[in-house]
Amino acid sequence: MKYALVTGGSRGLGRAVCLKLASRGIPVIINYVSNAAAAEQTLADVCAAGGSGELLRFDVGCEDEVEQALAAWQDSHPDDYIAYLVNNAGIRRDNLMFMMPTEDWHAVINASLNGFYYVTKRLLPKMMQRRHGGRIVNMASLSGIKGMAGQANYSAAKAALIGATKALAQECAARAVTVNAVAPGFIETDMTAELPVDELRKLVPMNRFGRPEEVAALVDFLLSDEAAYITGEVVSINGGLYT
Numbered sequence: 001m002k003y004a005l006v007t008g009g010s011r012g013l014g015r016a017v018c019l020k021l022a023s024r025g026i027p028v029i030i031n032y033v034s035n036a037a038a039a040e041q042t043l044a045d046v047c048a049a050g051g052s053g054e055l056l057r058f059d060v061g062c063e064d065e066v067e068q069a070l071a072a073w074q075d076s077h078p079d080d081y082i083a084y085l086v087n088n089a090g091i092r093r094d095n096l097m098f099m100m101p102t103e104d105w106h107a108v109i110n111a112s113l114n115g116f117y118y119v120t121k122r123l124l125p126k127m128m129q130r131r132h133g134g135r136i137v138n139m140a141s142l143s144g145i146k147g148m149a150g151q152a153n154y155s156a157a158k159a160a161l162i163g164a165t166k167a168l169a170q171e172c173a174a175r176a177v178t179v180n181a182v183a184p185g186f187i188e189t190d191m192t193a194e195l196p197v198d199e200l201r202k203l204v205p206m207n208r209f210g211r212p213e214e215v216a217a218l219v220d221f222l223l224s225d226e227a228a229y230i231t232g233e234v235v236s237i238n239g240g241l242y243t
């Protein structure tokens, strides 16, 4: 059985991706780090929609936790493998750089960039061996393309994730594994809940924030068989808010 692993699947964009994949009959592994209640709710919603899933708690930024959780999952699923990986977990700790605490620099880089490295490196060998068309989608951001004041840590992490996406795509292409990035603008989730929406949406030509389901539809396409010849791309989804 081919599974999908969605890091940060408990809330926001990851949750919407879990629901979308489940609706296509793909069993989902819903990763989270601390909000067990939200993860349980997402799993319940996946099941209520007729899909199947399971929870897998680990901190993507802790290599030991990643290794232990994924090894345990593989031991309990000897005949299954993770064919679809969505590196979605991420945090933001915004501040002007001259005031940014060192720990906030490292925390953001660790979750978004090192997390991608730990999880992907662990799953890649099997994906490459299988030659069944593995799929990796990395959740980048407009901030990683354009750079955003107050987000030097986040912009750096997401820009690096885009670079890694392009490099890894070339490493994996001959094994039919695709690697792409999605770069959302402003999307309605907990991450953007405290932003001044009425001010910021005026910057967006569509005059609104995006919905998680709109991002999930794009991720779903990039994970599909139809997207087999798309790799190394960064697809923006931002309501026309170009750089």
Ligand code: NAP
Residues within 6 Å of the ligand: 007, 008, 009, 010, 011, 012, 013, 014, 031, 032, 033, 034, 035, 036, 038, 039, 058, 059, 060, 061, 088, 089, 090, 091, 111, 112, 115, 139, 140, 141, 142, 183, 184, 185, 186, 187, 188, 189, 190, 191, 192
């Ligand atoms: P969110 O609502 O804050 O949800 C974040 C998710 O990531 C939660 O499921 C959280 O788990 C998980 N998570 C955070 N740190 C983790 C860690 N160390 N290990 C494992 N899981 C972790 O955020 P979102 O808006 O859905 O954002 C999802 C991704 O899209 C992020 O990478 C973000 O940078 C990117 N993005 C978002 C926007 C936007 O406008 N919302 C725009 C561009 C890019 P818990 O529930 O356990 O806390």
